[in-house]
Amino acid sequence: MSELNFDIARSAIAERVSASSLEHCEATAATAELLAKVYGVDSHGAYLAGLLHDWAREDASAYLIRRAQEIGVPVGPVEMAVPYLLHADVGAYELGARFAGISPTVLEAIRRHTLGAVSMSELDMVIYIADMIEPGRRYEGATHLRSLVGDVTLFELYASSYQMSFCQLIRERKHLHPTTVDAWNAIVDAMPEQWIQVS
Numbered sequence: 001m002s003e004l005n006f007d008i009a010r011s012a013i014a015e016r017v018s019a020s021s022l023e024h025c026e027a028t029a030a031t032a033e034l035l036a037k038v039y040g041v042d043s044h045g046a047y048l049a050g051l052l053h054d055w056a057r058e059d060a061s062a063y064l065i066r067r068a069q070e071i072g073v074p075v076g077p078v079e080m081a082v083p084y085l086l087h088a089d090v091g092a093y094e095l096g097a098r099f100a101g102i103s104p105t106v107l108e109a110i111r112r113h114t115l116g117a118v119s120m121s122e123l124d125m126v127i128y129i130a131d132m133i134e135p136g137r138r139y140e141g142a143t144h145l146r147s148l149v150g151d152v153t154l155f156e157l158y159a160s161s162y163q164m165s166f167c168q169l170i171r172e173r174k175h176l177h178p179t180t181v182d183a184w185n186a187i188v189d190a191m192p193e194q195w196i197q198v199s
Helices: 006-014 019-039 043-052 061-070 077-081 083-098 104-111 122-133 142-148 154-171 178-190
Strands: none
Touching (some): 006 043, 019 043, 043 104, 043 122, 077 083, 104 122, 122 142, 154 178
């Protein structure tokens, strides 16, 4: 469990992001805490990861690229085309350097909230989902995902959320990061026979 105080964390993120982004971070934190309680995950860590997940989201593209290269995060053609994809890795690294009290599991959940990963912990899944379904999200399908909370397993909810995001990228003809493809393939390999489908 992380030892970082919520008030300190909120003050720190408030200094870095716009009012609208802060509202999103707070809503993601509250949603993550709720999901954690529903699915038996560390609610303290979930709230903290949700609150801080977009630490580097508003950093300039050039900075994200340079910083990622400095800390050893691979920067390939997709990252060069869509630098904001680096904000999760850069944010997790900088949070770990600034706050000694943040647990590695919280940092990992922050690192994985954008692209996902082949092997997602329960906390990783909670943050990924919370970022997608917090009340401020108004995209088509968000209400459906919210309706699944508590009625399906955490993995099924994550898989449905990832499927929706994956399909949206394809519909909008956006770049697919290699990690996104690998994460989706891992979901397909792990999905149960009777799997909830996104409507």
